[in-house]
Amino acid sequence: MGERDRVGAPDDLDTLDGALCVQSCERCPALVDSRSRIVNGVGPTDANLLFLGEGPGANEDSGGEPFIGRSGDVLDEALRAAGIVRSEVRITNCVRCRPPDNRDPTAAELANCRGYLDAEVARLDPELIVTLGKVPSEHLLDRSVAITGESGSVVDARIGGRSRRVLLSVHPAATLYDRSQRDGFFETVARAAELSGLEESTGEGQSRLGEF
Ligand code: URA
Numbered sequence: 286m287g288e289r290d291r292v293g294a295p296d297d298l299d300t301l302d303g304a305l306c307v308q309s310c311e312r313c314p315a316l317v318d319s320r321s322r323i324v325n326g327v328g329p330t331d332a333n334l335l336f337l338g339e340g341p342g343a344n345e346d347s348g349g350e351p352f353i354g355r356s357g358d359v360l361d362e363a364l365r366a367a368g369i370v371r372s373e374v375r376i377t378n379c380v381r382c383r384p385p386d387n388r389d390p391t392a393a394e395l396a397n398c399r400g401y402l403d404a405e406v407a408r409l410d411p412e413l414i415v416t417l418g419k420v421p422s423e424h425l426l427d428r429s430v431a432i433t434g435e436s437g438s439v440v441d442a443r444i445g446g447r448s449r450r451v452l453l454s455v456h457p458a459a460t461l462y463d464r465s466q467r468d469g470f471f472e473t474v475a476r477a478a479e480l481s482g483l484e485e486s487t488g489e490g491q492s493r494l495g496e497f
Contacts (some may be wrong), residue, residue: 305330305405307381312397316382316390321346326377326405333412334374334481336360337402339420339456340390346383351376352457359457360417363474369483375409377402379424395424403445413481414442414449415473418456425451433459433466437473439480452477 306325311317324341327350336352344354352360364371380390380398390398406414416422422430425442436455441448452473460467478484 305401305408307401310381310401313380313382313394315385316380316394319385320382322349323381324349324351324378324383325381326375327351328372328375330375330408332373332375332409334369334477334483335406335409335411335414336374336376336417336477337414337421337425338376338378338417340378340380341383342387343383345378351378355461356456356458359460359470360474363457363471366471367475367478367484369474369478373483375405375411377405379421389420395420399424406449407445407447411481412450413452413477414444415452415454415477417454418459422451422453425449432456436469437476450480452480 307323310323320341324345338351338356341351342354342356344357345351351357360376361371364374379402380394381401384390384394414425416425419430419432422432422435425444426440427442430453432453432455435453437453439450439452442451443449454473454477455466455470457470460470475484
């Protein structure tokens with residue numbers, strides 16, 4: 286394998302308006318066929334908090350941004366409830382192209398996209414990564430995860446050769462299929478605010494509002 290063929294080699298990543306951006310990639314033939322675009326992460330490249338989903342769905346594939354469909358609505362609601370401003374956190378996915386028929390990404394597809402994710406995490410150097418669902422949780426931890434039971438726990442994972450703090454969460458879509466998961470999901474997002482220090486800045490802002 287030549288230097289240019291390495292997944293996630295610096296040459297694969299283009300810096301566009303300060304955002305880590307994969308502009309072209311043909312590593313996964315099935316995803317190249319099913320995608321209409323590559324969906325890169327959004328948010329500041331120095332965000333303290335990174336939310337990691339599985340891969341783009343139909344809405345993300347047409348809109349070009351992670352979590353802008355129904356799952357995104359739930360995530361947005363939980364962020365607002367936790368006092369987190371969406372534009373202040375980074376949101377990305379394990380794979381950047383929509384899998385056909387909304388199937389899970391295969392192990393090979395996850396591996397093909399891993400270098401991009403590792404490079405994004407290295408650039409961000411976040412305080413905390415929140416895995417949204419079983420697929421990103423298992424991908425980062427490299428073990429099987431019973432996500433409903435483990436949601437809310439904080440673990441260390443080696444990412445790009447460094448130990449990173451990871452908060453496991455159910456996928457926001459799980460709250461749509463099973464309403465009983467909603468409170469737990471919202472609590473986990475609130476915990477993310479606390480662990481990443483975002484809660485403090487929100488608290489400050491709220492108390493200052495009283496002055497006006
Ligand atoms: N589900 C995901 O895992 N990621 C998205 O971007 C949208 C839905």
